[in-house]
Amino acid sequence: MKVIDISWPVSSAMTSYKQDEAAWMEIVKSFVKDGMRESMLHIGTHSGTHVDAPCHFLRDGKTIDELDLSTVYGAAIVVDCTTFADSITEKALVDAKIKKGDIVLLKTTNSLNGPNDSFNIRFVSLHLSGAKYLADAGAKAVGFDYLSIEKPVDDHVAHRELFENGVTIIEGLRLNDVKPGRYTFACFPLNLVAVEAAPARAVLIEE
Numbered sequence: 319m320k321v322i323d324i325s326w327p328v329s330s331a332m333t334s335y336k337q338d339e340a341a342w343m344e345i346v347k348s349f350v351k352d353g354m355r356e357s358m359l360h361i362g363t364h365s366g367t368h369v370d371a372p373c374h375f376l377r378d379g380k381t382i383d384e385l386d387l388s389t390v391y392g393a394a395i396v397v398d399c400t401t402f403a404d405s406i407t408e409k410a411l412v413d414a415k416i417k418k419g420d421i422v423l424l425k426t427t428n429s430l431n432g433p434n435d436s437f438n439i440r441f442v443s444l445h446l447s448g449a450k451y452l453a454d455a456g457a458k459a460v461g462f463d464y465l466s467i468e469k470p471v472d473d474h475v476a477h478r479e480l481f482e483n484g485v486t487i488i489e490g491l492r493l494n495d496v497k498p499g500r501y502t503f504a505c506f507p508l509n510l511v512a513v514e515a516a517p518a519r520a521v522l523i524e525e
């Protein structure tokens with residue numbers, strides 16, 4: 319069995335969405351002074367690899383502690399979308415052989431951005447037609463390789479489409495070294511109470 323880490327390395331240097339500071343570490347105890355190490359982590363709920371809960375955009379949607387964790391574990395397919403330069407439409411997905419209940423991970427050219435690069439506003443996004451196709455195909459979760467599936471100017475229509483159909487959204491995956499194909503996926507968000515998202519560690523498991 320091989321476990322492939324596809325999560326974004328967390329540090330004060332990591333790419334932040336829209337220039338906010340994504341994370342920083344405070345040294346509470348240092349080995350030189352205290353004979354041990356202890357740190358305090360300050361991190362945004364949408365920093366690096368994270369899971370969005372429906373209440374991010376739906377008024378009465380579930381919060382991250384209420385999320386059904388069976389949607390972020392199980393059979394997954396990594397779909398090669400690297401030939402699409404602007405947005406992932408239905409056309410990019412029709413031949414992907416997505417099965418009902420799959421976790422669908424979209425590998426785009428976003429994965430070429432380094433984890434500490436400055437924010438790329440021209441990132442590839444998920445088009446509403448792509449989101450609709452994934453919801454209709456019965457995907458239980460969609461994983462994306464940038465810090466958001468869509469630009470703020472898109473009015474978050476793809477987020478809403480997925481949440482309204484019970485599809486969980488995972489953002490900030492690192493898929494550059496991953497071959498398209500079938501895997502087992504696991505990605506569990508921190509159990510933050512009454513919050514709209516949480517950082518997570520995401521892996522693919524190859525049997």
Ligand SMILES: [Zn+2]
Nearest residue numbers: 364370489515
């Ligand atoms: Zn998010």
